[in-house]
Amino acid sequence: MPEASLLKIGFKIINMETIETDLDSVLKQEYQHGFVTDVDESFLPPGLTEQTIRQISAIKKEPEFLLEWRLKAFERWLTLREPEWSTIHHPPINYQEISYYAAPKSLEDGPKSLDEVDPKLLETYEKLGIPIEEQKALSGIAVDAVFDSVSVATTFKAELEKVGVIFCSFSEAVQNHPDLVQKYLGTVVPQTDNFFATLNSAVFSDGAFVYIPKGVRCPMELSSYFRINATNTGQFERTLIIAEEGSYVSYLEGCTAPQRDENQLHAAVVELVAMEGAEIRYSTIQNWYPGDENGKGGIYNFVTKRGICKGDNAKISWTQVETGSAVTWKYPSVILKGDNSSGEFYSVALTNNYQQADTGTKMTHIGKNTHSTIISKGISAGHGQNAYRGLVKIAKNADNSRNFSQCDSLLMGNKSGAHTFPYIEVKNPTAQVEHEATTSKIGEDQLFLCQQRGISAEDAVSLIVNGFCKEIFKKLPMEFAVEARKLLSISLEGSVG
Amino acid sequence: MMTTPVEQYVSEFANVKANLPGPALPWLDIIRKQAIRSIDRNGFPHRRHEEWKYTDISSIADTFFQPVQGTAPTLLWKELNALGLDFTDSYPMIFLDGRYTPLFSDSLKPPDGISIESLQHVLTVNPESVKKHLTRFSETGSNVFTDLNTAFMNDGSFIYLSKNAKMTQPIQLVFVSTSQKEPVVSQPRNLVILAEGAKASVVQRFISLNQNSDYLTNVVTEIFLDQHAQLEHLVIQEENFSTSHINTIRVQQNKQSHFASQVFTFGGGLTRNNLDIELNAEEAECSLDGLFMANGDQHIDNHTRVDHKKPSCTSRELYKGVLDSNGRGVFNGKVYVHPDAQQTKAFQKNTNLLLSKNAEMDTKPQLEIYADDVSCSHGATVGQLDEKAVFYLRSRGLDETKARDLLIYSFVEEMIQKVRFEQLRDQLRNTLNVKLSATDERKEIN
Numbered sequence: 012m013p014e015a016s017l018l019k020i021g022f023k024i025i026n027m028e029t030i031e032t033d034l035d036s037v038l039k040q041e042y043q044h045g046f047v048t049d050v051d052e053s054f055l056p057p058g059l060t061e062q063t064i065r066q067i068s069a070i071k072k073e074p075e076f077l078l079e080w081r082l083k084a085f086e087r088w089l090t091l092r093e094p095e096w097s098t099i100h101h102p103p104i105n106y107q108e109i110s111y112y113a114a115p116k117s118l119e120d121g122p123k124s125l126d127e128v129d130p131k132l133l134e135t136y137e138k139l140g141i142p143i144e145e146q147k148a149l150s151g152i153a154v155d156a157v158f159d160s161v162s163v164a165t166t167f168k169a170e171l172e173k174v175g176v177i178f179c180s181f182s183e184a185v186q187n188h189p190d191l192v193q194k195y196l197g198t199v200v201p202q203t204d205n206f207f208a209t210l211n212s213a214v215f216s217d218g219a220f221v222y223i224p225k226g227v228r229c230p231m232e233l234s235s236y237f238r239i240n241a242t243n244t245g246q247f248e249r250t251l252i253i254a255e256e257g258s259y260v261s262y263l264e265g266c267t268a269p270q271r272d273e274n275q276l277h278a279a280v281v282e283l284v285a286m287e288g289a290e291i292r293y294s295t296i297q298n299w300y301p302g303d304e305n306g307k308g309g310i311y312n313f314v315t316k317r318g319i320c321k322g323d324n325a326k327i328s329w330t331q332v333e334t335g336s337a338v339t340w341k342y343p344s345v346i347l348k349g350d351n352s353s354g355e356f357y358s359v360a361l362t363n364n365y366q367q368a369d370t371g372t373k374m375t376h377i378g379k380n381t382h383s384t385i386i387s388k389g390i391s392a393g394h395g396q397n398a399y400r401g402l403v404k405i406a407k408n409a410d411n412s413r414n415f416s417q418c419d420s421l422l423m424g425n426k427s428g429a430h431t432f433p434y435i436e437v438k439n440p441t442a443q444v445e446h447e448a449t450t451s452k453i454g455e456d457q458l459f460l461c462q463q464r465g466i467s468a469e470d471a472v473s474l475i476v477n478g479f480c481k482e483i484f485k486k487l488p489m490e491f492a493v494e495a496r497k498l499l500s501i502s503l504e505g506s507v508g
Numbered sequence: 509m510m511t512t513p514v515e516q517y518v519s520e521f522a523n524v525k526a527n528l529p530g531p532a533l534p535w536l537d538i539i540r541k542q543a544i545r546s547i548d549r550n551g552f553p554h555r556r557h558e559e560w561k562y563t564d565i566s567s568i569a570d571t572f573f574q575p576v577q578g579t580a581p582t583l584l585w586k587e588l589n590a591l592g593l594d595f596t597d598s599y600p601m602i603f604l605d606g607r608y609t610p611l612f613s614d615s616l617k618p619p620d621g622i623s624i625e626s627l628q629h630v631l632t633v634n635p636e637s638v639k640k641h642l643t644r645f646s647e648t649g650s651n652v653f654t655d656l657n658t659a660f661m662n663d664g665s666f667i668y669l670s671k672n673a674k675m676t677q678p679i680q681l682v683f684v685s686t687s688q689k690e691p692v693v694s695q696p697r698n699l700v701i702l703a704e705g706a707k708a709s710v711v712q713r714f715i716s717l718n719q720n721s722d723y724l725t726n727v728v729t730e731i732f733l734d735q736h737a738q739l740e741h742l743v744i745q746e747e748n749f750s751t752s753h754i755n756t757i758r759v760q761q762n763k764q765s766h767f768a769s770q771v772f773t774f775g776g777g778l779t780r781n782n783l784d785i786e787l788n789a790e791e792a793e794c795s796l797d798g799l800f801m802a803n804g805d806q807h808i809d810n811h812t813r814v815d816h817k818k819p820s821c822t823s824r825e826l827y828k829g830v831l832d833s834n835g836r837g838v839f840n841g842k843v844y845v846h847p848d849a850q851q852t853k854a855f856q857k858n859t860n861l862l863l864s865k866n867a868e869m870d871t872k873p874q875l876e877i878y879a880d881d882v883s884c885s886h887g888a889t890v891g892q893l894d895e896k897a898v899f900y901l902r903s904r905g906l907d908e909t910k911a912r913d914l915l916i917y918s919f920v921e922e923m924i925q926k927v928r929f930e931q932l933r934d935q936l937r938n939t940l941n942v943k944l945s946a947t948d949e950r951k952e953i954n
Contacts, residue, residue, distance in 0.1 A: 098876075391880075407865070420875075420877070422877070422880035422881075422882070423880065424880055425848070425880045425881070427880055428876075428877055428878045429875070430874070430875060430877060431874060431875040431886065432872070432874050433873065433874075434870070435870065435871045435872065435888055436562075436868070436869075436870045437860075437862055437868065437870070438867075438868045439862070439865065440862045440863055440864055440865050440867060440892050441892060442862070442890065442891075443889075443890070443892075444888075444890040445887070445889045445891075446873070446886075446887060446888045446889070447886070447888075448873075448875060448885060448886050448887070449885040450875055450877050450882060450884040450885070451882065451883050451884070452880050452881045452882065452883075
């Protein structure tokens with residue numbers, strides 16, 4: 012991929028001179044009253060300086076503490092270097108060429124009807140069985156009253172409010188619940204955590220905020236898809252979910268419909284906090300644009316996701332289906348601090364064409380009788396490279412802790428690669444840790460059997476791969492599972508024959 | 509100003525260069541100089557290097573160990589006997605601080621087509637015979653300890669089997685370390701070449717003559733197996749707990765050759781075993797077995813790497829660890845399947861017993877696969893003795909310690925049984941018993 016094409020797509024071309032003069036005057040302004048006024052609030056020109064951060068914060072009318080927090084992260088970020096330890100290779104990213112703020116797009120900017128939408132995208136919608144009105148919504152077309160996601164979401168919101176659940180965008184939370192944000196932000200993924208998390212801490216745009224009060228079982232699956240203003244949460248998403256004592260929540264992120272995004276670099280941070288006896292289930296379907304058959308374009312997805320089981324008997328479960336992005340770099344992790352707490356990680360990662368995935372989990376056992384389960388399925392086709400990288404750490408006082416890990420890889424095509432890098436660190440003599448991994452080619456005999464029964468090669472592959480991933484799909488909420496299955500088949504198109 | 513150990517090695521090299529074996533050999537001179545330059549440039553690795561993540565070698569890096577030079581003094585029979593070594597049915601070579609001591613030279617002669625010599629002798633008399641292979645498998649700069657060995661290379665063994673030659677008795681290389689006033693490093697260098705169809709067994713044993721001597725053993729072995737050649741290679745390390753030990757073995761295998769390695773680590777304060785295998789032609793096979801037992805403050809690190817470079821090769825690996833007291837174990841096994849190495853079969857397993865609350869095990873089996881028609885798997889476990897089994901044995905009248913020892917014994921016996929030579933199996937069992945009772949005694953004192 013030529014470097015020049017990288018990360019330049021994100022901003023509108025407008026008269027640079029006027030921006031510069033506008034900006035100059037803004038930049039020269041002293042920081043007053045916490046706000047900077049007279050700025051075009053729709054976007055910021057490329058570049059990252061302390062001023063950029065002050066402006067983001069000002070546009071979003073953030074309280075002082077958050078600005079301070081962002082600035083501290085930025086200061087730290089300047090001292091960091093991009094990590095190089097993964098198996099992922101990509102051209103260098105020029106962080107000064109990125110625009111760090113773009114306001115949610117108004118619907119008027121989008122296409123007027125489905126005729127204006129990329130036919131390839133529509134074809135995929137068709138295969139996924141997405142209703143026509145929903146297709147319009149996904150493509151960013153203003154939808155009529157029959158299918159108004161805004162009103163659907165409003166109904167949901169009312170129901171949630173009844174039980175005291177807070178579910179809103181991160182920016183709203185900053186305005187309406189600053190105390191909660193201040194209390195928990197950065198407590199699971201500290202600002203200093205890693206290059207991309209630190210960058211996110213400095214420039215994060217928006218994301219989701221969920222708070223489940225004590226003893227409440229969230230009455231519905233929360234989905235980022237139905238969030239108001241979810242049209243463009245930006246490339247630096249920040250999610251914070253807090254489950255108070257004895258509560259339960261299941262959160263769904265992403266959707267199966269392919270998402271075209273103009274921003275190439277995504278660096279999200281997700282933090283989960285589970286108090287005593289609370290349970291958080293977090294499911295992700297990631298289907299960002301993976302680039303074309305020749306590996307051109309595609310999203311770079313560098314995500315830091317971590318949950319902490321703060322209290323005893325807490326439970327956090329990550330389920331992910333990763334089929335998109337040119338580069339996926341994410342390790343949803345659990346810190347098992349409370350006694351008897353448990354962490355789970357179920358993952359399907361599929362790489363086709365020139366996609367690269369380096370994903371896995373970290374389970375840190377600190378409390379006694381803590382349990383963790385890791386099931387990871389990697390599928391590599393075409394030139395795809397897929398790596399599982401995980402850490403299971405049993406601290407000295409984590410008596411009777413238990414881990415089971417299984418990582419299987421399926422290979423299709425002799426240019427693909429599958430890698431497994433588990434790290435196991437045990438400091439307690441009562442812990443039991445097991446890891447196993449297998450890597451093999453898709454079964455010729457299975458393919459033969461299917462084809463002999465009249466199933467086409469392509470369908471046979473999809474059948475076998477779905478069987479291989481069945482364990483994970485079972486963990487997804489039902490409607491997600493159905494879509495995930497279809498998604499897998501589509502993502503595998505062209506990988507046989 | 510204090511000079512760093514690296515600087516001391518560099519200046520020591522300048523001092524002794526002329527006295528090292530083969531000073532008149534230009535090819536060797538170039539290699540040595542490259543090696544010392546590499547040490548100067550790279551220094552010693554620290555824990556931020558991925559390969560040294562779990563092993564802190566600052567105790568080695570911060571000390572200048574005087575490289576042992578010259579020829580060895582004769583070892584007294586009485587001293588040797590005290591070590592209780594059994595050489596029945598084997599071909600022994602004894603090394604004192606890395607230097608060959610010709611104790612048995614008169615009475616022993618290898619069969620035709622086989623030469624077993626000291627490296628110093630070969631470099632003086634017939635350097636051409638080792639020129640093609642010596643240091644050729646060890647890329648300069650890839651490992652500072654190999655470079656250190658190469659730069660100061662003084663003695664070791666050269667084993668050569670010509671086409672179809674077979675050595676039935678094991679060749680036992682016994683490396684004895686004596687105590688010195690200053691910290692020293694003994695650096696034996698071994699080269700084993702098996703021509704087409706040849707077959708041999710080589711045993712490396714490491715022992716300390718004195719219990720509390722502080723020294724570093726930095727041994728490098730290069731092995732080349734031609735078509736159909738078969739080699740069994742054993743390492744038995746029983747040095748004392750105040751020593752540091754780095755053992756690097758690099759193997760290159762040709763078509764249909766077979767390499768079987770067994771590495772037993774009982775001794776040494778800080779041990780790092782590097783075992784790198786390259787399967788360079790079709791249908792080559794290797795099996796790697798290892799047993800490590802750490803107690804006291806021992807730290808034992810086993811690093812293995814198998815490179816599947818050509819199709820239809822097989823590798824199999826099983827390492828077992830027993831960690832007690834403050835013992836710490838590290839296992840890092842990598843299987844790398846290169847593109848086009850189709851029909852690869854690779855299996856890897858590491859199982860560990862963690863027996864004390866101050867012990868630690870860090871394991872990292874890795875698969876890196878760039879071909880699709882493969883069958884690869886790995887597994888790792890860390891656990892403890894089955895309490896039900898302990899209870900069963902105790903209900904039969906065994907005391908707690910005996911019951912536990914018996915279960916540990918049954919865990920490791922599998923590895924001992926893989927050794928083909930009875931006398932060695934017996935010696936290993938003895939060592940095991942001594943080790944287990946030493947741990948038990950320590951526990952009772954506590």
